[in-house]
Amino acid sequence: AQSVTQLGSHVSVSEGALVLLRCNYSSSVPPYLFWYVQYPNQGLQLLLKYTSAATLVKGINGFEAEFKKSETSFHLTKPSAHMSDAAEYFCAVSEPGGYNKLIFGAGTRLAVHP
Amino acid sequence: DAGVIQSPRHEVTEMGQEVTLRCKPISGHNSLFWYRQTMMRGLELLIYFNNNVPIDDSGMPEDRFSAKMPNASFSTLKIQPSEPRDSAVYFCASRPLDGGYTFGSGTRLTVV
Numbered sequence A: 001a002q003s004v005t006q007l008g009s010h011v012s013v014s015e016g017a018l019v020l021l022r023c024n025y026s027s028s029v030p031p032y033l034f035w036y037v038q039y040p041n042q043g044l045q046l047l048l049k050y051t052s053a054a055t056l057v058k059g060i061n062g063f064e065a066e067f068k069k070s071e072t073s074f075h076l077t078k079p080s081a082h083m084s085d086a087a088e089y090f091c092a093v094s095e096p097g098g099y100n101k102l103i104f105g106a107g108t109r110l111a112v113h114p
Numbered sequence B: 001d002a003g004v005i006q007s008p009r010h011e012v013t014e015m016g017q018e019v020t021l022r023c024k025p026i027s028g029h030n031s032l033f034w035y036r037q038t039m040m041r042g043l044e045l046l047i048y049f050n051n052n053v054p055i056d057d058s059g060m061p062e063d064r065f066s067a068k069m070p071n072a073s074f075s076t077l078k079i080q081p082s083e084p085r086d087s088a089v090y091f092c093a094s095r096p097l098d099g100g101y102t103f104g105s106g107t108r109l110t111v112v
Helices: none
Strands: A003-007 A010-014 A019-026 A032-038 A044-050 A056-058 A064-068 A073-078 A087-094 A108-113 B005-007 B010-013 B019-024 B031-038 B042-050 B053-056 B065-071 B074-079 B088-095 B107-111
Touching: A003 A087, A010 A019, A019 A032, A019 A087, A019 A108, A032 A064, A032 A073, A044 A056, A044 A064, A044 A073, A073 A087, B005 B088, B010 B019, B019 B088, B019 B107, B031 B074, B042 B065, B042 B074, B053 B065, B074 B088
Parallel strands: A010 A108, B010 B107
Antiparallel strands: A003 A019, A019 A073, A032 A044, A032 A087, A056 A064, A064 A073, A087 A108, B005 B019, B019 B074, B031 B042, B031 B088, B042 B053, B065 B074, B088 B107
16 A cells, blocks of 8 residues: 655745755555645645656756655755745655556645745 | 636535535546545545546445546536535546646535
8 A cells, every 4th residue: 555654744934945845655666756735725736746757856836856765755845935835735646557546645734934 | 728627616515415516527537536635634535537437436435425427527426415524625636547637626515
């Protein structure tokens, strides 16, 4: 069975500071990994995804994530936080291939203060 | 491309009533997923379809919940009878065979 653990349900950073949101996965097969963002009262928007190509994945809004098999991690980073980055972030895992379900972590709420 | 379309956006109903949530996936997407989001349990996968066929409904909480996908462009999630603990945001998502998942804006259900 696959699962995702997001360390820290709440993260607070200053505007301009580094953003680091942690995600560790458990999977019996090489997984596909995703980060989604959810703004208040909205659906989930894909930030980036890892599908067994380059281990460093760049996404939208300046975010990137690195797949580290030895650490079973897929942490999300952004060099400089903006106020508009305040939202909830979800890490998710699926088995590779076309017909597989997406399993989400519990989410991390990011607050950005001036 | 209008994205995944869910209706209604908000639903308030009385306990015991039947509730039907609707989803129109993106044209050409082979898979459709129903998720439920609550503060306590986060995002839970309820059921998903591949090519209109239900593949895994192990997440459906109980027999009061049912889902159908009569064709490639429409799916429903029905709760009968509804209970206050069913109050949540219900998301529909679709994806093509080899692509990412696209989520709808969700239906916020309140059962009073």
